[in-house]
Amino acid sequence: MISERETQQxxxxxxxxxxxxxxxxxxxxRAGQGRHVGMTVLELSGPFSxxxxxxxxxxxxxxxxxxxxxxxxxxWFALPEWRAVGPFSKDAAGVYKHPEGTSVEVVxxxxxxxxxxxxxxxxxxxxxxGVYVVVKWxxxxxxxxxIELALHEIARLAENPQEASCIxxxxxxxxxxxxxxxxxxxxxxxxxxxxxxxKKLAFKPLGMAGAAPGAPQFKILHFDALQSESIRSRAEHLxxxxxxxxYFFAVVARAHAAVFCHRGIxxxxxxxxxxxxxxxxxxxxxxxxxxxxxxYFGLTxxxxxxxxxxxxxxxxxxxxxxxxxxxxxxLIMLQWFLRFPGWFYIHLLRRQTKGAxxxxxxxxxxxFMPETQSFCGAxxxxxxxxxTVSQPPGSGIFFSERNRRLTATISxxxxxxxxxxxxxxxxxxxxxxxGVSA
Amino acid sequence: xxSPISIRKLxxxxxxxxxxxxxxSGRSLGEEEDLFSAGLESMGIMQLIIQxxxxxxxxxxxxxVTRENFGSVAALAVLVERLGYPGE
Numbered sequence: 001m002i003s004e005r006e007t008q009q010x011x012x013x014x015x016x017x018x019x020x021x022x023x024x025x026x027x028x029x030r031a032g033q034g035r036h037v038g039m040t041v042l043e044l045s046g047p048f049s050x051x052x053x054x055x056x057x058x059x060x061x062x063x064x065x066x067x068x069x070x071x072x073x074x075x076w077f078a079l080p081e082w083r084a085v086g087p088f089s090k091d092a093a094g095v096y097k098h099p100e101g102t103s104v105e106v107v108x109x110x111x112x113x114x115x116x117x118x119x120x121x122x123x124x125x126x127x128x129x130g131v132y133v134v135v136k137w138x139x140x141x142x143x144x145x146x147i148e149l150a151l152h153e154i155a156r157l158a159e160n161p162q163e164a165s166c167i168x169x170x171x172x173x174x175x176x177x178x179x180x181x182x183x184x185x186x187x188x189x190x191x192x193x194x195x196x197x198x199k200k201l202a203f204k205p206l207g208m209a210g211a212a213p214g215a216p217q218f219k220i221l222h223f224d225a226l227q228s229e230s231i232r233s234r235a236e237h238l239x240x241x242x243x244x245x246x247y248f249f250a251v252v253a254r255a256h257a258a259v260f261c262h263r264g265i266x267x268x269x270x271x272x273x274x275x276x277x278x279x280x281x282x283x284x285x286x287x288x289x290x291x292x293x294x295x296y297f298g299l300t301x302x303x304x305x306x307x308x309x310x311x312x313x314x315x316x317x318x319x320x321x322x323x324x325x326x327x328x329x330x331l332i333m334l335q336w337f338l339r340f341p342g343w344f345y346i347h348l349l350r351r352q353t354k355g356a357x358x359x360x361x362x363x364x365x366x367x368f369m370p371e372t373q374s375f376c377g378a379x380x381x382x383x384x385x386x387x388t389v390s391q392p393p394g395s396g397i398f399f400s401e402r403n404r405r406l407t408a409t410i411s412x413x414x415x416x417x418x419x420x421x422x423x424x425x426x427x428x429x430x431x432x433x434x435g436v437s438a
Numbered sequence: 439x440x441s442p443i444s445i446r447k448l449x450x451x452x453x454x455x456x457x458x459x460x461x462x463s464g465r466s467l468g469e470e471e472d473l474f475s476a477g478l479e480s481m482g483i484m485q486l487i488i489q490x491x492x493x494x495x496x497x498x499x500x501x502x503v504t505r506e507n508f509g510s511v512a513a514l515a516v517l518v519e520r521l522g523y524p525g526e
Contacts, residue, residue, distance in 0.1 A: 323484075
């Protein structure tokens with residue numbers, strides 16, 4: 001029997017960076033690049049229960065309306081909203097098993113290239129001493145920290161098999177926006193000022209628009225505990241030990257600069273954003289929606305030549321933006337753009353940047369699922385994200401850490417980087433991170 | 439140098455900033471407790487710096503933004519006092 005509550009209609013406003021993701025997905029769809037998907041890999045050790053995962057993922061799907069929602073605009077100038085109508089089936093989270101001997105890399109590549117009917121999809125791949133669980137998710141629905149919270153909740157449900165599904169309000173805004181229009185007008189200014197400074201910086205990404213859209217590609221770099229410790233020491237030495245964002249951003253920009261140099265373009269400027277996560281570790285926050293804002297950084301071709309100079313420049317920009325509350329200003333502006341069609345925001349952005357949008361995508365999501373030690377009976381020995389990128393910019397480098405071991409994911413689109421260019425990018429990345437030639 | 443009463447007041451004020459605005463740990467923090475282990479992250483530190491500067495009328499330079507100075511409420515109090523916190 002279906003209860004009245006389960007047939008209820010749910011609506012949720014778009015918050016945080018949802019508007020940006022909506023515009024980006026629209027651009028990708030029109031360019032034949034598919035949806036903006038993310039993947040997360042859990043490396044599990046010890047006995048794993050496939051049945052527990054099926055049961056927990058099914059109850060999770062039945063409990064979270066946003067997994068079943070579509071973006072809906074009540075009328076042409078209205079704010080778009082998520083809308084879901086119950087009852088909610090467990091089929092929104094698909095769980096599949098692969099035979100022994102399957103390569104996890106092949107599974108990941110196939111998943112990235114194949115559209116899925118489910119918004120959340122699990123693939124279990126055996127490995128010596130355990131399994132990999134590969135999770136594919138839609139970035140429009142949730143961000144990197146959101147999927148970690150979702151997996152934590154699924155792990156909790158697996159430990160409580162008697163717990164029935166129950167509708168959860170797992171959405172809402174992690175950032176507070178000013179209530180009145182007057183306040184918003186006043187507080188949006190720092191973003192406009194910041195953008196006016198950055199737009200003077202001429203830049204290009206590695207993959208421009210117009211080229212035939214290639215399939216998503218990735219390369220994972222795992223650093224052992226000793227290497228990760230050495231990377232942390234270098235970051236602390238260059239940044240004072242607290243803000244690691246300037247260090248990792250500078251390293252990513254320099255890796256891209258090395259590829260431009262290899263192409264015979266030694267004087268390239270960089271302009272890219274870095275996400276500012278609204279959820280705080282240890283606090284109770286919504287699982288769903290893109291609970292992020294953005295800071296925007298610029299590096300001139302002179303600054304990018306030297307790692308220390310690049311780190312200092314990013315550090316001072318970070319400090320300036322935080323003091324002027326640019327992250328809050330950016331969200332106010334995005335909220336205004338939500339009234340326009342999704343393509344409008346990206347169209348304006350591309351006009352301002354001559355079609356480039358950004359030099360690259362980048363994030364460091366910090367500790368990977370620090371609050372979760374086991375998953376469906378097995379110990380989480382490692383884990384990382386595999387974000388995909390749109391073209392433009394066609395490339396991105398992402399970091400996370402589990403058990404004090406760093407993982408870097410390099411993502412690009414087929415045709416943006418040659419094999420030789422990937423090698424150049426990796427060599428520069430390793431050299432900057434480890435301080436030695438790779 | 440600030441009086442012992444001022445130092446106690448300063449630590450209480452810093453504790454309030456950290457607990458209310460930054461770390462939703464749902465429990466009281468100790469003065470010597472490691473703030474990074476308690477969940478303090480880079481954006482939180484930046485907000486903390488801005489709030490300390492606004493409320494206590496001091497300026498924290500980039501060179502003072504170190505893991506050591508922001509490791510605990512007690513360490514922060516030492517930093518704030520060194521930077522010329524007037525006491526009242």
